[in-house]
Amino acid sequence: MSAAPILEARGLVKRYGHVVALRGADLELYPNEILAIIGDNGAGKSTLIKALSGALQPDEGEIRLDGESVHFRTPRDARGAGIETVYQDLAVAPALDIAANIFLGREARRRGVLGRILRMLDQGAMRREATRHFAELKIGVQSIAQPVEDLSGGQRQGVAVARAAAWARRLVIMDEPTAALGVKETGQVLDLIRRVRERGLPVILISHDMPNVFELADRIQIMRLGRRVAVVTPATHSMAEAVAIMTGATQVENDR
Amino acid sequence: MRHSLRGRPVRGRRSALTAALVLAVAAAMLATGASAGTSADRAAIKVGLITKDVTNPFFVKMRAGATAEAKKLGAQLLYAAGKNSSDNASQITAIENMVTAGVKGILITVADAKAENAAIAKARSAGVLVIALDSPTDPKTAVDALFATNNLNAGILIGKYARAVTKGQTVTIAMLDEHAGSSVGALRHNGFTQGFGIKNSDKQIVCVANGGGDTPDSQTAMENCLQKNPDIDVVYTINEPSAAGAWTALKNAGKTTSDVTIVSVDGGCAGVRNVKAGVIDATSQQYPLLMASKGVDAVVNYAKTGEKVSGYTDTGVNLITDHPTAGVPSKSVAYGLAHCWG
Amino acid sequence: MTTTTERAATAPGRTYAILDAGRRVLATPTVGPFLALVLTMAFFSVKTDRFLQTENLSLVLQQTLVVGVLAIGQTLVILTAGIDLSVGTVMALGQILMTKLAVVGGVPALPSLLLGILTCLGLGVLNGGLVTLVRLPPFIVTLGTFNIAFALTHVVSNDVTFTGLPSTLLFFGRTFRIAGASVTYGVVFMLALYALAWFALRQTAWGRHVYAVGDNREAARLTGIHTGRILLSVYALAGLTSGLAAMLLVGRTEVGDPNAGQTTENLDSITAVVLGGTSLFGGRGTIVGTLIGALIVGIFRNGLTLIGVDVIYQYLVTGILVILAVSVDQLTHRRRA
Numbered sequence: 001m002s003a004a005p006i007l008e009a010r011g012l013v014k015r016y017g018h019v020v021a022l023r024g025a026d027l028e029l030y031p032n033e034i035l036a037i038i039g040d041n042g043a044g045k046s047t048l049i050k051a052l053s054g055a056l057q058p059d060e061g062e063i064r065l066d067g068e069s070v071h072f073r074t075p076r077d078a079r080g081a082g083i084e085t086v087y088q089d090l091a092v093a094p095a096l097d098i099a100a101n102i103f104l105g106r107e108a109r110r111r112g113v114l115g116r117i118l119r120m121l122d123q124g125a126m127r128r129e130a131t132r133h134f135a136e137l138k139i140g141v142q143s144i145a146q147p148v149e150d151l152s153g154g155q156r157q158g159v160a161v162a163r164a165a166a167w168a169r170r171l172v173i174m175d176e177p178t179a180a181l182g183v184k185e186t187g188q189v190l191d192l193i194r195r196v197r198e199r200g201l202p203v204i205l206i207s208h209d210m211p212n213v214f215e216l217a218d219r220i221q222i223m224r225l226g227r228r229v230a231v232v233t234p235a236t237h238s239m240a241e242a243v244a245i246m247t248g249a250t251q252v253e254n255d256r
Numbered sequence: 257m258r259h260s261l262r263g264r265p266v267r268g269r270r271s272a273l274t275a276a277l278v279l280a281v282a283a284a285m286l287a288t289g290a291s292a293g294t295s296a297d298r299a300a301i302k303v304g305l306i307t308k309d310v311t312n313p314f315f316v317k318m319r320a321g322a323t324a325e326a327k328k329l330g331a332q333l334l335y336a337a338g339k340n341s342s343d344n345a346s347q348i349t350a351i352e353n354m355v356t357a358g359v360k361g362i363l364i365t366v367a368d369a370k371a372e373n374a375a376i377a378k379a380r381s382a383g384v385l386v387i388a389l390d391s392p393t394d395p396k397t398a399v400d401a402l403f404a405t406n407n408l409n410a411g412i413l414i415g416k417y418a419r420a421v422t423k424g425q426t427v428t429i430a431m432l433d434e435h436a437g438s439s440v441g442a443l444r445h446n447g448f449t450q451g452f453g454i455k456n457s458d459k460q461i462v463c464v465a466n467g468g469g470d471t472p473d474s475q476t477a478m479e480n481c482l483q484k485n486p487d488i489d490v491v492y493t494i495n496e497p498s499a500a501g502a503w504t505a506l507k508n509a510g511k512t513t514s515d516v517t518i519v520s521v522d523g524g525c526a527g528v529r530n531v532k533a534g535v536i537d538a539t540s541q542q543y544p545l546l547m548a549s550k551g552v553d554a555v556v557n558y559a560k561t562g563e564k565v566s567g568y569t570d571t572g573v574n575l576i577t578d579h580p581t582a583g584v585p586s587k588s589v590a591y592g593l594a595h596c597w598g
Numbered sequence: 599m600t601t602t603t604e605r606a607a608t609a610p611g612r613t614y615a616i617l618d619a620g621r622r623v624l625a626t627p628t629v630g631p632f633l634a635l636v637l638t639m640a641f642f643s644v645k646t647d648r649f650l651q652t653e654n655l656s657l658v659l660q661q662t663l664v665v666g667v668l669a670i671g672q673t674l675v676i677l678t679a680g681i682d683l684s685v686g687t688v689m690a691l692g693q694i695l696m697t698k699l700a701v702v703g704g705v706p707a708l709p710s711l712l713l714g715i716l717t718c719l720g721l722g723v724l725n726g727g728l729v730t731l732v733r734l735p736p737f738i739v740t741l742g743t744f745n746i747a748f749a750l751t752h753v754v755s756n757d758v759t760f761t762g763l764p765s766t767l768l769f770f771g772r773t774f775r776i777a778g779a780s781v782t783y784g785v786v787f788m789l790a791l792y793a794l795a796w797f798a799l800r801q802t803a804w805g806r807h808v809y810a811v812g813d814n815r816e817a818a819r820l821t822g823i824h825t826g827r828i829l830l831s832v833y834a835l836a837g838l839t840s841g842l843a844a845m846l847l848v849g850r851t852e853v854g855d856p857n858a859g860q861t862t863e864n865l866d867s868i869t870a871v872v873l874g875g876t877s878l879f880g881g882r883g884t885i886v887g888t889l890i891g892a893l894i895v896g897i898f899r900n901g902l903t904l905i906g907v908d909v910i911y912q913y914l915v916t917g918i919l920v921i922l923a924v925s926v927d928q929l930t931h932r933r934r935a
Contacts, residue, residue, distance in 0.1 A: 076822050091817035093810040095881040100806055105821035107803035119802045143614060310910070336909045342857040348850075349661050353903035356654050367857070370759040374771070374852040436757030436856060 004067065005030050006202055007052065007083075007171060012061035014047055021047040022058065023226035027204075029171060034193065034203045036213045039223035040246055045206045046175065048223070052204070053085040053173050054078030065170065082169030088176045090160040094149035098141065099123070099130040101148055102163045133166045134158075137195050154185025158192060165196045172196055174205040178212055190216050210239045222246050301331040301559040303552055304354035304362040308341040308391075312469070312497070313524050313598030314544050315365065318389065321545030322363065325552040331559075333552070334359060341469055342435045344368040348375040361385035361555030363403075363548065369394035369439040385558045387565065389547045391440045401565045403550050405542035405573045407440050407521070411447020413575045413584065414519035417538045418490050419452045420581040421517055427489035429460050430481045432467035432474050432502055434494050441469075441494055444521050448492045462488070467498045474501030482509050493520045496527025496539060503535045523576060525596035531576055532589045538577035541592055546571045628887040630926065631875050634919070635890050635897070642901035649904055652779035659785045662896040663850060664689070666788050666889060667843040668863060669870040670795050671722075671836030673888045676871050677799075678812040678829055679880025680736035682836045683864050684725065684743035685843075690859030691747045692718040692844030697760040697854025700767055707766030715841030721747060722837015726830035736833075744864070751856060760854030770849030784846045791842065795885045808832060813881025869895060872920055877927045894919070 005028040014022040022044045029035050039045050050056045052063065054072030063070050065081055072078040075085070092101045103126045109115035110122040131144045139158040141151065148159055157177060164172045177193065178186040190212060197203055207213050213220060214234045222230045222245050230245050230252045237245075244250040305322045307315035319335060326333040334357060336350035344367040352375060354362055362384055366372050369392065376386050376398055388399040396402065431448070434441045449456055463481035467474030474493065482488065482505060491506070493499040499520040506516055513534040520527060523541020530536045554565040575584060576592035642649040668685045675682045696714030699705040705713070721743055728739040770784035799805035810818040811828045819825050847858060873891030876883025899912045 075820065079822065087820060089816075091814070091820040093813040093817055093881065095813040096806065096809060104806070104810055104818070105823050107806060109803070118797075119804070120797075121801055121803060121806070123801075332906065334903065334906055336903065339862065342860065344851075344855065344857065345664075345863075349899060350903065350909065352657055352661065353900050356648055356651075356657060356900070357904045357906070358648065368759060368853075368855060370761050371851050371853045371855045371857075373761075374850075437759050 003031050005064075006066060007204075008062075008064040008067075009048070009052065010062045010064075012048065012051055012058040012063070014044075014051065014056065014058050020226055022051070022061075024061070025223065025227050027052070027221060027228065029202050029204055031202055032197060032200065033218040034197055034205065034216055036217035036220045037204065037206050037223060038208075038210070038213060038220060038242065038246060042225075043223040043246070044226040045223055047226075049085075049173055049175060049204070049206060052078070053083060055085075079167070082171070084164035084168035084172050086157075086160045086164045086172065086174040086177060088179065090156055092148050092156060092159055092163075095147055097145045097147050098134075098151075098159055099127045099144050101159055102126070102130045102133065102166055104163075106167065129166070130162075133162050136199065137162055137165060137192055139192060152185065153181050154188050157181065157185070157189050161189070161192055161196065165199060165201060168201050171202045171204065174203060176206055176208065178207065178209055186212065210243065214239055214242075224248055301329075301556055302334055302354075302357065302359040303331050303555045304334045304336070304350075304357075304359040304364075305548065305551075306335075306347050306350050306354075306362060306364040307337045308347075308365050308367050309339065309343075310337045312341070312495075313526065314390075314495070314522060317524070317597035318365070318544040318548040321548035322552050325549035326556075329552065329556050331552065331556050338367050342367050342437070344371045348372055351375045351379050355379045355382050355384050359384060359555075360559035361387065361551075363387050363389050363551040363555070364399075365390045366393055366439075368437040370437070373398040385555055385564055387551050387554060389551055390542075390544065391438065392443075394439060396568075401554070401567060401569065403547045403554075403569045403571055405521075405540075405547075406570050407443035408447040408450075410521045410540035410542060410573045411444040411449075412451035413447075413540050413573065413586075414492070414521065414538055415448040415451020415453075416584045417451075417575060417577065417581060417586070418448075418492070418517055418519050420584055421537065421579070422490060427460055428462045428485055428487055429490045429492065430463040430465070430478065430485070430488045430502075431461060431492045432465055432477055432494060432498050434469035434498075435466060438469075444494055445492070448519070467493065467501065469494055469498055471497045471501035471504075474498040475505045476501075478502040478505035479508075482506070488516060491516060491518045493518065495522045496520045496524055496530060496536065499527070499536050499539075500530060503530075523574070523592060523596055524598040525593065526598060528576055528589060528592040528596045531592065532578065537579070538575055538586070539592075541574045541576045541587075541595065543571050543573075543595070543597070545597055628875050628884050628890065631873055631887050631890045631894065631923075634873075635894050638894060638897050638901070642897065642904065645901070645905045649901055652777065654900065654904075656779045656781050656785070658893070658896045658900045659788075660782055660850065661900065662892045663782075663784050663788055663846045664843050665863060665866045665870055665895070666892040667791060667839050667846060668867040669874075669888045669892050670791055670885065671832075671839030672867040672871050673795070673874075673876055673883065673885055674799075674808060674832040675736070675836050676812075676868075676876055676878060677808050677880055677883055678832050679815075679878075680729065680812075680829070680832070681740065681868070681878075682725065682833065683737065683740040684721065684747055685836060685840045685867055686859035686863030687744050687747035687751060688718050688721045688837060688840040688859075689844045689847065689863065690856075691721070691751045691754070692841045693848050693858060694751050694755045694760070694854050694856060696767065696844060696848055697763055698754060700764050701760045701762055701854070707764045711767065711845055714844055715838065718841030718844060719834060719837045722834040722840065723830070725837065726833030729833060730826040730829045748860065751859075755854065755856035757856050759856060761852070763848065763852060763854070767848050768852055770846050771852065772849075782849070784849050787842075787846065791839070792885060792889050799885055804828070804831070809881050811880075866895065869916060869920055872923050872927075873916075875923065875927075878924065879927070 007029040009027040011024045012022045025048050037045050051058045054075040054077050108122045108126050110120045114120040127144050141155055178189050220232050221228055245252055303326055323333050334354050338346040347367055380386055386399045388402045390404045392402050393399050433445055462485045465477035467477040491502050493502055499518050517537045519538050520536050521540040527539055531539055558564055575586035577586050578589045580586045672682055692714040695717055696710045699710040700707055725739055725743050728734050729736050773780040773782045807823045807828050811825050815825055870892035871888050873894055874887030895916055898915055902909055902912050
C-alpha cells in the first residue's frame with residue numbers, strides 16, 4: 001500500500017447516552033481496493049459507516065478525505081464530497097422506472113427555456129445516461145424504462161449500486177449488499193462490485209457473509225466492541241481465523 | 257417480474273382484475289338498463305319532478321301523486337332528488353339532465369331559494385315549463401308558476417292557535433327552523449310570529465335553532481334549547497318530524513304533554529296521529545299530492561296546447577286539532593286522518 | 599439479470615420498445631378506468647340517442663367542473679399517501695368570501711376572486727404545515743380544517759345566499775361556440791388545469807419527487823429530496839385547487855351559496871381519484887385517470903337520467919365501482935421497505 005489512503009478515520013468516538021457505539025475506531029481506504037468491514041452485532045460497523053456517510057456526526061475523532069480533514073453534517077455533505085452510499089434497504093422508489101431512480105433527487109433538466117423556466121426534465125438524456133452506466137457495469141435489464149418493482153432482487157440491487165457508482169466521485173459505501181439475495185444473484189452482485197472498483201471507485205462494504213467477503217475483499221477490517229481490532233487479507237488469514245478475531249476468541253494487538 | 261405471495265406475476269393479476277372491473281361495470285349497466293323498462297325515447301310526454309330529498313314522507317307523497325297522475329295521463333315521470341334538504345348542487349344537475357332528456361316541464365321543490373335560479377333560467381329558455389312546488393323561489397318570477405301551500409298562512413294559523421290556548425299570558429317560546437335559505441322555513445316562522453302577535457325580536461322567544469327539519473337533529477336542537485331555558489311553554493316546529501324529535505327531548509326532560517304546546521305544519525299521517533296522541537297540539541295540514549298532481553296536469557297541458565300556467569296557485573291549508581279554540585277555524589283529527597299523506 | 603440479456607443492455611431496440619410499451623400500457627393504472635369510461639359511454643349511446651350529442655357531452659363536462667378541479671388537488675395529496683378531507687368546505691368558504699366581498703363589501707371583482715383563492719390556499723398551507731411540521735396524520739388534520747372551514751363559511755355568510763354578482767365573477771359560466779356546441783370557459787379552464795398538472799407531474803423533478811415521497815418516503819429522504827417541502831406543496835396546491843373550484847362554482851351557479859360543499863364534494867373528489875386508478879397507498883396513479891374517474895361519475899348521473907332510471911342507482915353503481923377499484927389497488931400492490 002504505497003499510495004496514500006483516499007479516506008482515513010482516526011479515533012472516532014460515538015456515544016448514545018451510556019452506550020458507547022464507537023470507542024476510537026480507525027479506518028483506511030486505499031485507491032482501487034475493496035475493503036470489507038466485518039464484526040459481530042454491536043461491533044460498531046453500521047455506526048462507523050454512518051459516520052463516514054454523513055448520517056451521523058462522531059463525538060470525537062477525525063475523518064480525512066484525500067488528506068484533508070472533513071466534517072459531514074448531513075448525508076448531503078458526504079455526497080457533495082463524492083461519497084455515495086448504498087443502503088441496506090436500497091432506498092429506491094419501486095413505482096418509478098430505473099432511470100428515474102438513478103437520477104432521483106438529481107434530475108437533469110432540459111437546456112434553455114424549457115429547462116430553466118418550465119423546469120422540464122430531459123428524460124431522454126437521463127435514460128441514455130442510465131443505460132450507459134448499466135452497460136458499463138454489465139447489469140442486464142430488458143429496458144431502462146421498466147419500473148423498479150418489476151425487477152428481481154438482484155436487479156434492484158444493481159439499480160442501487162449503479163446509482164451510487166454513477167454519482168460517486170471518490171468512493172462507494174455499501175451496507176449488506178447481498179443480504180436479501182439468492183445464490184445466483186449474489187454472484188452477479190459481487191461481479192458488479194468488482195466492476196465498480198474497476199471504474200476507479202474504491203468500495204467499503206459491510207457484510208455478514210464470510211464466504212462472500214473472502215471472495216471479494218482486498219482487505220478485511222475486523223471490528224469488535226466499537227474499535228478496529230485487526231486488518232487482515234484473504235491471503236494471510238482463513239475465514240475461521242477471522243471469525244475468531246471477530247468474536248474475541250483470539251486476542252490481537254490493535255493493528256494500525 | 258414481480259411476484260406475489262402466491263407466485264403469480266403481479267402484472268398478470270392486475271390485468272385480470274382490470275378485466276373484472278370492466279366486466280362488473282358492464283354487468284351493472286345491464287342491470288340498470290333492464291330496470292329502465294321500455295325505451296325512453298317513445299313519444300310520451302315527459303315530466304320531471306325534483307324534490308329536496310327522497311325520504312321525507314312529504315316528498316314521498318308528492319312523488320306518488322305525480323306518478324299516479326302521470327300514469328293517468330299517459331305521461332312519463334322522471335324523478336330526482338338531492339342527498340339532503342340543503343343539497344342544491346344535485347338539483348341543479350338534475351334540472352340540466354332532465355332538460356336534455358326532453359322533459360316538457362319540471363316540478364321542483366328548491367333546496368335554496370336563489371342558488372338554482374341560473375339553472376332554472378336555462379331550462380326555461382330551452383322551452384321547459386318550470387313550476388315550483390311548496391317552496392317559493394326568490395324572486396318569485398324565477399319560475400313560471402308556484403303551486404304551494406300558503407306557508408305564511410300555515411304559520412299564522414298555528415301562531416294564532418298557540419296564542420289562543422296560552423290565553424294571552426307571557427310565555428317562553430322555542431322555534432325550530434330548518435337550514436338557512438329555505439323559503440318555506442322563513443315563511444312558516446314569520447307566519448307563526450305574526451299569528452302569535454309578536455315580532456321576531458320579542459323576548460318571549462328564548463331559542464331559535466336549526467332542527468334540520470328532521471327528527472334526530474331536532475331532538476338535539478331542543479335539548480340544547482332546554483339547557484339554556486329549562487322552562488319552555490310553546491314550541492314551534494317547521495314540520496312534524498321535527499316536532500317528534502322536539503317532543504322526545506322534552507319528554508326526557510320530564511315534561512308532560514300538558515306542560516308544553518307544540519305546533520307544527522304538514523299534516524302527514526304520522527303527524528296527524530301525533531296530534532291525536534296529544535304530542536302535537538295543532539298542525540297546519542297541507543296537500544302535497546294536490547301540488548304534484550296539479551303540476552303534472554299543468555305540464556301535460558302545456559305540452560299539448562302550449563299554454564303556460566303562471567302565478568301562484570294556493571293548494572290550501574287547514575288547521576288540524578282535537579281541541580278547537582274560538583277564533584281559529586280548524587278541522588278535526590278525523591278529517592286530518594282522512595286527508596293525510598304518507 | 600436474465601440469461602437472455604447477458605450482454606450489456608444497449609439502448610432499447612425498436613421491437614423491445616414497442617412490445618414493452620404495449621405491455622406497460624396494459625398494466626398501467628389508467629387502462630381499466632379508460633375502458634370503463636368507454637364502455638359506459640357506449641352503453642348510454644346505445645340506449646338513447648340524446649347521450650352522444652355534443653350539447654349533452656358539453657353539459658356533462660360542465661357538471662364535472664367542480665369535482666374535477668377539486669380532484670386535481672386531491673390526486674396530488676393522495677399520490678403522497680395522504681388524504682385531504684377539507685377540499686369541499688374550503689371551497690365553500692372561498693366562494694362565500696368571493697361573493698360576499700364583491701356584493702356586500704364592494705370590493706372589485708378580480709381582487710375578490712383573488713382574496714377568496716388566497717384564503718383557500720392559506721388553509722391548504724395550514725394543512726401542509728400541520729402534516730409536515732407537527733407531523734399529524736393527514737386524515738386528522740384535514741378533518742379539523744374541514745370543520746373549521748365549515749364553521750367559518752357559516753359565520754362569514756351569516757347563512758345568506760349572495761346574489762347579484764358582478765359579471766366578471768360569472769365569466770367562467772359563460773359559453774362560446776366551438777364545433778357546433780356551446781362550451782363554457784370553465785370547462786376550458788379545467789382542461790387547462792389538468793394539462794398543467796400533467797406536465798408538472800410527468801415532466802418536472804417536482805412531480806417525480808411527489809411520486810417518490812408517496813412510494814417510499816424514506817428512500818426519497820435518503821436521496822436528498824426535501825420530503826417536508828414536497829408534502830407542504832401538495833397540500834398547499836390542494837388548497838389552491840379548492841379556491842379555483844370555488845371560482846368555477848360561482849360561475850356556474852351565479853350565487854354565493856352558504857350550503858355549498860357540505861354534501862359530498864370531499865368524498866366525490868376522492869371517488870374520482872380512486873376510480874381513476876390512483877392508489878390510496880401513494881406513489882402510483884395518473885392525473886388523466888382522475889379526469890376519467892370524475893367523468894365516469896358524471897356520465898352515469900347524466901345517462902341514467904336520460905334513460906329514465908332512478909338516479910339512486912348512480913350511487914349504487916359508483917359504490918360498487920369504488921370498492922372494485924380499491925380492491926384492484928389493494929390486491930396488486932405490495933409495499934416494499
